[in-house]
Amino acid sequence: MKKFILALASIALMATATMADAPAATAPTKVKMKIKAKEKNGVVKAKVLITHNMLTYDQAKKKGKVANFITHITATVGSKVVYDASVSQFLSKNPLIKFKFAGKKGDELKITYTQLKGEVFYATKKIK
Amino acid sequence: MKKSIVSLVAVAAMTVSLSATDYRAEKPAAWTAKTVQTAIEGLYGKITPVESGDIKLKAPKVASNGGQIPVSVKTDIPAKTVAIFQDVNPESAVAIFEVPEGTKAEFSLKIKMKKSGSIIAVVEGKDGKFYTTKLSLEVALGGCEG
Numbered sequence: 001m002k003k004f005i006l007a008l009a010s011i012a013l014m015a016t017a018t019m020a021d022a023p024a025a026t027a028p029t030k031v032k033m034k035i036k037a038k039e040k041n042g043v044v045k046a047k048v049l050i051t052h053n054m055l056t057y058d059q060a061k062k063k064g065k066v067a068n069f070i071t072h073i074t075a076t077v078g079s080k081v082v083y084d085a086s087v088s089q090f091l092s093k094n095p096l097i098k099f100k101f102a103g104k105k106g107d108e109l110k111i112t113y114t115q116l117k118g119e120v121f122y123a124t125k126k127i128k
Numbered sequence: 129m130k131k132s133i134v135s136l137v138a139v140a141a142m143t144v145s146l147s148a149t150d151y152r153a154e155k156p157a158a159w160t161a162k163t164v165q166t167a168i169e170g171l172y173g174k175i176t177p178v179e180s181g182d183i184k185l186k187a188p189k190v191a192s193n194g195g196q197i198p199v200s201v202k203t204d205i206p207a208k209t210v211a212i213f214q215d216v217n218p219e220s221a222v223a224i225f226e227v228p229e230g231t232k233a234e235f236s237l238k239i240k241m242k243k244s245g246s247i248i249a250v251v252e253g254k255d256g257k258f259y260t261t262k263l264s265l266e267v268a269l270g271g272c273e274g
Contacts, residue, residue, distance in 0.1 A: 043232075056240070058218065071152040084226040086151030088159055090217050090240045092196045098236035101228070114150070 028112065028120040035125035037109045044103035044127050046075065046083070048111050049096050056089040072114040073097065077107045077127075103127055151224040158221050164213045164248050167220035171211055177250050177260035180205065185249045185263045191241070194267040199247060200236040206254040207233040216245035216267075241267050 034049035052070050060067035070091065075083035082101035103109075105127050112122040152159060157170035168175070184202040191197040201210055210233055212222040217240070227233045233251070241247075244266040251259040 054240075056218075072150045074148045076148075080230075081148045081228045082231055084148045084228060085223050085235070085237075086149070086154075086226075087223045087237075088219065088221050090214070090219075090222045092238035092240055096198075096236075096238050098200075099231070100234050101231040 028122050031121045031123055033111055033123035035109065035111060035123060037103075037125055037127040039103055039105045039127050042102055042104065043100055044082075044109070045098070045100050046109060047096070047098050048075075049094060050111070050113060051094050052113075052115070054089060054091055054093045054095060068116050070095065070113045070115050074112050075099070075101075076110045076112070077101075077103055082109075148228075149226050151226075155224075158224070159219060161220055162218065164215050164220045167213050168211070168250055171221070171224065172250070172252060172258060175258045177258035180251070180259035180261060183249050183251055183259055183261040185247065185261050187247055187263055187265050190266045190268060192268045194242065194269050195240050196238050197241055197265070197267070198236065198238050200234075201249045202232075202234040203251050203259075205233070205251055205259055207251045208254055209252040210235065211250045211252075212237075212239075213248045213250070214239070214241055214245060215248070216242045218242075222247075241265075243267050 033051070036047040038045050050070065054069040055065060055067050056069065057067045067089065069089040070087055073085045073087060074081055082103065083099045107127045108124050109127055110122055110124045112120060114120050151171070155171050158167050161167035161170045182203055182205050187197055187199045199212065201212060203210065207227045209224060209226050211224045213220045214222055222239050223237060225235050246262050246264045248260060248262045253259060
């Protein structure tokens with residue numbers, strides 16, 4: 001019963017999330033990211049290189065393009081959130097992020113990010 | 129009828145769940161603030177963070193490339209969120225980390241800084257207090273020009 005409610009809840013949550021987001025909200029797209037996740041003594045060290053222009057408003061103006069940058073990054077293992085960062089246009093181009101969390105080998109780490117217009121991208125990697 | 133159930137369930141889900149908060153959506157004022165002070169206020173309200181040696185904020189003393197400055201922040205203070213600001217870019221807020229249960233408040237990221245200035249970290253403690261530390265650095269080549 002609980003599982004069913006939780007499932008319903010997550011669907012509802014996703015529905016509200018996509019409704020709240022920008023008009024371009026589409027289903028999450030799988031992309032390639034360089035993810036390193038190594039576990040030692042129960043602690044997983046994760047290193048993620050996300051390929052992204054991180055085009056600031058100023059840079060976009062100069063180049064006559066539309067600003068586009070990552071705004072939110074989360075990392076999850078199963079349904080558990082192990083990293084959550086809301087970020088600005090001032091992260092480097094192709095930002096490299098590192099973080100640690102309690103986890104174990106074999107679990108799958110999923111990195112999801114949202115960009116300015118609301119599109120969502122993700123990648124997964126098994127923890128070594 | 130259905131709509132209200134869905135929204136009720138959504139609310140329940142949000143309270144039950146995953147600590148994943150999109151601070152871009154939650155605190156828009158924090159992201160357009162042009163000074164560190166107003167950015168902090170936009171995020172946390174009118175608070176007075178206390179200088180703390182328990183926050184280890186690291187960045188190179190001289191950043192050769194302003195577009196790729198490695199910054200790391202680490203603290204043993206039981207934290208809810210950790211926020212990073214700088215005082216030289218058009219807007220001050222850089223990143224806000226929420227510290228999920230079972231994780232360490234230890235993060236590294238690479239940021240852009242237009243020129244030499246300071247990076248400021250604010251830690252929102254689980255005790256309801258706020259802690260801060262500041263780091264000055266020189267930037268050899270400005271980082272916002274692509």
